[in-house]
Each structure stands twice: as structure tokens, then as C-alpha cells.
Amino acid sequence: MSPHSIVFLVSFVIVVLLLVLIDRLLRPGLRGLLEEVTGLPAATEFYLRAFVLVIVLVALAALVGAGHGDLKDGAHFMEYVWSIASGLQDMFQNLLIVLLVYVGLITVLMAALRRKH
């Protein structure tokens, strides 16, 4: 197995675990909030699916785009770690941007749909 394949596989496992963690942490609260704000099951479903789609696409895109061109055969353990860390840095950066955009979107949604009492 080449160093590139090892780094890709390890990064892939980390990214999948991270995505599952983000989904598990945020989905229940997000569902409750959306149900309360929109009052329309289709809208709740749309935003939840959009959330999953966006984080999966962005994370996998960063994973696929990471080059790992610095690794040679017989590289040391820490070189593997640095290569994985470099790929994950891009992923975290992109994920943070889309999560912030998503939070902005949900905030606009809440502000726009608040009931007048």
C-alpha cells in the first residue's frame, strides 16, 4: 500500500467519524428548532437534508482535493501525521465556513418567521 493510500484512508476514516459526530450533536437540536420556527415538516426536512449534504460535500471535497504530494516511500511516522493534518486543515476551514453560513441562514429564517404577538 502506497503512503498516499494510507494517508487517504486514515483521513477518510477521520472525516467520516467527524461528520457523524457533527450530525449527532447538531441534528436533534436543529430539528426541534426548525419544527418550532417553520411549522412545516417539508421545510424542516429540506433544511436538515441541506445541512447533511453541505457538510458531507464540503468535507469530502477537501479530502479528495488534498494532494499529499510531500510523502515519499519510507516516510517517518510524523511525516504521515503532518500530511494528514495538512489535509484536515483544509477540511476544517471549509467546514467552518459553511457551518457559519448555515448558522447565518437559520438566524435569518428565525428572524423572518418570528410570530407577531
Place this chain on the structure above:
Amino acid sequence: MSNGHYLIVSYFVVAFVSLCLGLAAYRALRRPFAAIAEAVAGSMRSRLLKRALALSVAMAALLGFLSVSYRGCDMSYEQIVKDRGYLVQKNREQLQHAGNCIAYVVLAWGVVVVVCLVVLRRNEDGEEESPRD
């Protein structure tokens, strides 16, 4: 497989995969979006909105794919084909850009759905208030 053949095959395979990514994103959003569009705009206009969603997601996937250029730094065709690693890296970039573009378009449609929900809420509020008037 020679590098020339690899370039041709990988280019079209990655284009197809990018388009499939876009269509998969559309399929994931189609049903809830159709329900929202129908509630807001009725069946005739909702069809237009659904088609716009499909088109925009597919176009975003292709835009991301096409936005990657092989001819960086004035490289000739021979120089591009010579390096297999460069070709693989470009294929990865194409998939990366396609994924990012689809994600941004999905977020943009999130804004459209906010507008749809505001319109729906106003209509509901208007119906609730009108009998009192």
C-alpha cells in the same frame, strides 16, 4: 494505459461523476423542496421552481468541474500529458470544485426557501386577520 488515454478517459469519467454528484444532491432535496414550492406557489409555478433547482444543481456541478484548467503556467499539451501525478491532481481538483459548488448552491437555495416560507407565513397571517376586518 498511456497518459494520453488516461487524460481522455479520466476527464469524461470525472465530468460524469460530478454530474452524478449534482443529481444525487437534487434527488436528496427534491421531495421536501417540491412540498414547500407547492404550498407557496401552487402546482404550475412549483414545477418551474423544481426545474430551476435541478438545473442549478447540475450546472453548479459542471461549473465546478469546468473551472479547473489543465493549462497552468503556460504548459504545453506534451508537458501536461507527460506527468501522470499532475493529471491525477487535476482530477481531484475537479471533484473538489464540483463538490464545493454544489454545496454553495444548496446554501443559496436555502435562502430561496426562507423567502418562500416568509411568503407562506404572510399569506397565513393575512387569512387569519381578514375575518376580523
